[in-house]
Amino acid sequence: KPRLFSGMQPSADSLQIGNYIGALLQWREMQRTHDAIFCVVDLHAITVAQDPAQLREATRRTAAQYIAAGIDPEQSTLFVQSHVSAHAELAWALNTITGFGEASRMTQFKDKSARHGADATTVGLFAYPVLMAADILLYDAEVVPTGEDQRQHIELTRNLAERFNSRFGETFVVPEAQIQKASAKIYDLQDPAAKMSKSASSEKGVVWLLDEPTATAKKIKSATTDSEGSVRYDSAEKPGISNLLTIYSALSGTDIAALEDQYAGRGYGDFKKDLAEVVTETFAPIRARVLELLSDPAELDRILAGNADKAAEIANATLARVYDRMGLLPRR
């Protein structure tokens, strides 16, 4: 089976629906056909200020959401990044072959550093994509399923892998991004020009997996649309409705053309009401399962520890190979 790696940052209360549609849905399918490794990337999370107690809790909650959404920790490897020290170590080694200019061109870094201001822009935030490259390269991953926003980081990963291989000899597998065309970018419900994101300036356009169903329904009903009144996909002219159609289609498995037919001649009210039902019905069982998993944190920690051992075995072997190629003296 081809090896797959992907990860997500822990988020305080809940993942948002973009994480679910852009990443988790694909992960769940692909774990059947791939040797899949999924990581909660807590070392990435600390590149911006975090409250320690909250971060610990968020990491467990995020792992619980992976499992509740259908990631099977028996079949796939599901672990916490900081539990496998090779991630930080390989990131350091890769830092030494990453150009300063190359890292400066990462658009997510430019956005985040602009948002956080010069004083909160740390060397860690700058090196974030290099840590992501380490995540992927440690496992010889062939495919990396993510949303559109990670494309540039995966491109950097490929460049670093190729550079290392040509400088030190064949060491890394050069990975491919796998980005689902239709659902690669879910937009904010209030501002359909912006990506839905947990760091959005307002909560109103963000749908959380673990929200109360009534709160979710309310957000969908007040989503920005247009004055034309017909349910039709047109991302340029009708970004709001198009985004809702994307969400509806991804969660129901019905294609967009069929949805357009189904709602021909009906108003946005009907459409939104049904969509709210689809969304809340999708997430109700996930929510229940998350609560159940969180009621036994010791069991969850046990699962994560066992999986970290599995991951470390692969990662440590790669790191040893890398250190050797680079000429670091092995400790006897």
Ligand code: TYM
């Ligand atoms: P993160 O935590 O921001 O997002 C996790 C996954 O969700 C996808 N995603 C979206 N997809 C569609 N529409 C949206 N609005 C949306 N928002 C988020 C992201 O593309 C991602 O797939 N740097 C990564 C985490 C990471 C990683 C890795 C990923 C660290 N190491 C190695 C893959 C491989 C991040 O911050 O994702």
